Amino acid sequence: MSFKGEHHPGVQTPTAESAGFRFNHTMLRVKDPETSLAFYTRVFGMVVLRRLDFEEMQFSLYFLARLGEGDAVPDETGERTVWTFSQTGLLELTHNWSTEDQPDFAYHDGNAEPQGFGHICFSVPDLEAAEAWFDENGVEFVKRSDQGKMKDVAFVKDVDGYWIEVVQADRMA
Template identity: 85%
Template sequence: MSFKGEQHPGVQAPTADSLGFRLNHTMLRVKDPEKSLAFYTRVFGMSVLRRLDFEELGFSLYFLARLEEGEPVPEEAGERTVWTFSQKGLLELTHNWGTEAQDDFAYHDGNAEPQGFGHICFSVPHLDAAEAWFDANGVEFIKRSDQGKMKDVVFVKDVDGYWIEVVQADRLAGLGETPLDK
């Protein structure tokens, strides 16, 4: 029998109506796209798949992903837009025009009071090497892998103060415990 997901109170069986649904992207609002794009492309190796501008509304959307070597991406803008919205695990950075020029402007990061949104997460092949890379690039740490009660989990901040969890999957087998594990 194939795995159908853990069962907990509130979990309901999917119906055919949601067949084909999948998470495409998570959106973060950014103050200055140049600084945010530099951070996510340099530090996390992401590429901008598509930029969409909405002049009447005064904002731009940047869709980023970590592409695999040789992964085919459509060149034509319309085809690439369709392709982008069919992917999974994208990061959308939304820039409301003019915020970059406002010295006192900042978005709520979700972790200050009142708490709400928490973080996004990247998995990396080697957590220790990632920590060294973050140090070499002046990335601000919230928590290193050897700190706190949850070992082997790193938290850093991006240029807008959003938290980013960084994990190495094969170091997490013993993370947490649920009643199902007993």
């Protein structure tokens, strides 16, 4: 592979010390793991690879992935934990215990003021079919792919209000 990345002001050549570093996951805090897990497993077809509980600090972590047909996930818990932390592109849902029992509890989605975190993104094989699937499942749209200035890009919200960008790769060229 000869491509070494685009060059822009501020870009530096990776050093030997970072060889082997891989992006593993993005974390979102969720109010109620049951509703969040239902959303990500049903609507986006993800599976839970591993759940880690931290009783003393009263929180749980759920690591989710969209597996490919050739992915061989170990059955044994320790091996699966190591496998999970060696993957790329995972979603970690963090649940601070008892937030689901607080009616007015909500996390900042990063898109309201003050802005910060923006969204995660899924690539789908057929954008219109995905939008129809979201409609069938009552998913809230921020923007459909035929709306606004950015055509061929949809944005939906998960159950905690986090934005999810949805793209069809071959339309992005």
